[in-house]
Amino acid sequence: MANQLRVFPRRKKRIMRAVKNTRTPYGLDIIESCVTCPLKLDRIFCDLSPRALVMLDNISSSATYPKGAILFVEGQEPRGVFILCSGRVKLTASSADGKSLIMRIADSGEIVGLPGTVSGKPYELGAEAIEPLQANFIPRELFLQFLRENGEAALKVAQLLSEIYHATCREVRYLGLSGSAAEKLARFILDWAASHGDVKSEGRVILTLTHEEIAEMIGASRETVTRLFAEFKRKRLIEVRGSTLVISNKIALQQILKA
Amino acid sequence: MANQLRVFPRRKKRIMRAVKNTRTPYGLDIIESCVTCPLKLDRIFCDLSPRALVMLDNISSSATYPKGAILFVEGQEPRGVFILCSGRVKLTASSADGKSLIMRIADSGEIVGLPGTVSGKPYELGAEAIEPLQANFIPRELFLQFLRENGEAALKVAQLLSEIYHATCREVRYLGLSGSAAEKLARFILDWAASHGDVKSEGRVILTLTHEEIAEMIGASRETVTRLFAEFKRKRLIEVRGSTLVISNKIALQQILKA
DNA sequence: TTGCGGCTGTGACGATGGTCACCCTTGTGG
DNA sequence: CCACAAGGGTGACCATCGTCACAGCCGCAA
Numbered sequence: 001m002a003n004q005l006r007v008f009p010r011r012k013k014r015i016m017r018a019v020k021n022t023r024t025p026y027g028l029d030i031i032e033s034c035v036t037c038p039l040k041l042d043r044i045f046c047d048l049s050p051r052a053l054v055m056l057d058n059i060s061s062s063a064t065y066p067k068g069a070i071l072f073v074e075g076q077e078p079r080g081v082f083i084l085c086s087g088r089v090k091l092t093a094s095s096a097d098g099k100s101l102i103m104r105i106a107d108s109g110e111i112v113g114l115p116g117t118v119s120g121k122p123y124e125l126g127a128e129a130i131e132p133l134q135a136n137f138i139p140r141e142l143f144l145q146f147l148r149e150n151g152e153a154a155l156k157v158a159q160l161l162s163e164i165y166h167a168t169c170r171e172v173r174y175l176g177l178s179g180s181a182a183e184k185l186a187r188f189i190l191d192w193a194a195s196h197g198d199v200k201s202e203g204r205v206i207l208t209l210t211h212e213e214i215a216e217m218i219g220a221s222r223e224t225v226t227r228l229f230a231e232f233k234r235k236r237l238i239e240v241r242g243s244t245l246v247i248s249n250k251i252a253l254q255q256i257l258k259a
Numbered sequence: 260m261a262n263q264l265r266v267f268p269r270r271k272k273r274i275m276r277a278v279k280n281t282r283t284p285y286g287l288d289i290i291e292s293c294v295t296c297p298l299k300l301d302r303i304f305c306d307l308s309p310r311a312l313v314m315l316d317n318i319s320s321s322a323t324y325p326k327g328a329i330l331f332v333e334g335q336e337p338r339g340v341f342i343l344c345s346g347r348v349k350l351t352a353s354s355a356d357g358k359s360l361i362m363r364i365a366d367s368g369e370i371v372g373l374p375g376t377v378s379g380k381p382y383e384l385g386a387e388a389i390e391p392l393q394a395n396f397i398p399r400e401l402f403l404q405f406l407r408e409n410g411e412a413a414l415k416v417a418q419l420l421s422e423i424y425h426a427t428c429r430e431v432r433y434l435g436l437s438g439s440a441a442e443k444l445a446r447f448i449l450d451w452a453a454s455h456g457d458v459k460s461e462g463r464v465i466l467t468l469t470h471e472e473i474a475e476m477i478g479a480s481r482e483t484v485t486r487l488f489a490e491f492k493r494k495r496l497i498e499v500r501g502s503t504l505v506i507s508n509k510i511a512l513q514q515i516l517k518a
Numbered sequence: 519t520t521g522c523g524g525c526t527g528t529g530a531c532g533a534t535g536g537t538c539a540c541c542c543t544t545g546t547g548g
Numbered sequence: 549c550c551a552c553a554a555g556g557g558t559g560a561c562c563a564t565c566g567t568c569a570c571a572g573c574c575g576c577a578a
Contacts, residue, residue, distance in 0.1 A: 438534095439534070439535090440534080440535065479535080479536090480535070480536055480537075482535090482536080482537080482538095483534095483535060483536075486535095
């Protein structure tokens with residue numbers, strides 16, 4: 001909901017220097033260069049040499065997108081990568097008959113469109129902003145060029161790809177290895193809590209997804225998700241207040257997985 | 260069935276030179292150095308400099324495994340990558356209650372264990388030889404070192420990871436976006452034909468998987484697969500003779516996907 | 519206010535497919 | 549040659565979950 005741009009002032013100076021050279025627009029969707037943006041580039045590529053960082057910043061250009069904007073669609077020729085500054089993006093696979101499946105939700109700081117860009121094959125997923133979005137875009141050719149000249153960055157990219165793959169494997173578990181829908185949902189809640197959990201308030205998470213979206217993530221119907229949420233509440237496994245979800249009985253929830 | 264080792268004599272000379280230095284065993288499972296093996300290393304990393312190829316060969320060591328051998332199990336700390344010379348490996352995710360799901364079948368020439376090795380996270384899948392296997396093993400640390408010193412190779416690895424990811428996405432489609440089991444099987448048959456199809460004999464493929472294994476690939480039960488095969492045969496969509504599968508009516512098969 | 523659109527909640531119904539139980543064939547090794 | 553294991557084939561049963569239909573709720577805009 002609250003979609004505040006967090007700015008890291010310490011970083012700003014370093015960035016401002018690099019950003020001077022960033023005067024090369026690569027498409028219509030470029031609105032402004034990445035100045036207010038926290039530029040998580042150096043979070044992702046934090047262990048690169050300063051020279052590489054500047055190079056990277058030179059080829060990237062920032063843009064903003066409204067909620068619901070489509071960054072790219074499935075099957076499209078890969079144009080490049082998006083590095084999210086703020087806002088989240090859902091990555092979905094969709095079938096001919098309109099069903100769609102959310103494979104991953106990329107949070108701010110993450111990188112989107114990487115596999116397609118690296119391999120050159122059509123994007124295997126579509127990307128849609130689920131919040132107002134600010135992102136750095138790097139066109140494919142320049143990005144590849146950058147990787148070729150920058151071995152350490154290429155290795156870093158390989159690591160990122162491995163992590164994306166890792167997340168995808170977890171997704172496969174939802175879909176393939178769960179007996180019941182209850183199992184899927186329990187697994188989803190626990191996973192979500194693990195990755196989005198507030199550190200201090202144990203078991204409290206903010207869940208900004210609709211039932212529909214959760215259904216698309218775990219491969220179930222909207223109604224089933226609603227029913228299961230009701231069931232979990234009835235059994236005192238979870239509580240829901242607004243968009244806050246509290247895991248009241250984590251152990252019981254984990255029990256469902258093993259069943 | 261017939262598991263002949265295909266040897267490419269042309270490659271042998273080049274390899275023999277490089278292989279001289281390969282005298283460093285890294286574990287108990289090393290049986291012999293990679294001499295008879297076609298060493299597809301240079302297929303995967305074919306565009307590397309000769310120097311890099313030699314380095315790569317120096318750190319890799321060949322071993323053979325019987326059918327059913329486990330290269331690694333899910334959750335294990337990553338030890339390194341395996342590059343398959345001959346034989347195939349199935350990569351499976353398994354659940355607590357013993358169910359398992361085949362995510363990918365790596366053919367000879369492919370590389371196995373890459374994401375885990377690159378990211379350092381535990382292998383997300385288990386790997387089991389489904390045929391007698393000959394493979395080159397490269398221990399994690401040496402492999403990473405090699406990538407660090409070899410930017411072009413790192414980029415190549417990123418590409419391979421993208422392709423693995425690509426295959427995984429397709430797998431997700433089976434599990435998540437198919438209405439019926441018939442749809443999954445149809446998709447599976449078409450995919451298999453597309454990737455393993457003989458070029459000259461259109462529509463003829465060799466399918467060396469048991470119904471059980473197919474079931475694990477598409478997320479269905481063995482019985483369902485058997486029943487569907489019977490149904491497809493009855494409807495004249497396919498014919499099966501031994502381990503050869505003939506697609507008699509490709510259009511009808513594709514129709515099932517869209518339904 | 520009213521109306522509208524997105525989201526959630528709930529009942530009824532029925533197809534799909536997993537499970538169990540069993541049998542048959544084939545290949546392999548003692 | 550027999551025994552055994554692994555794979556394939558089939559029927560019966562019934563739990564699960566997707567689908568349809570509809571109702572309440574909230575926020576928002578006219």
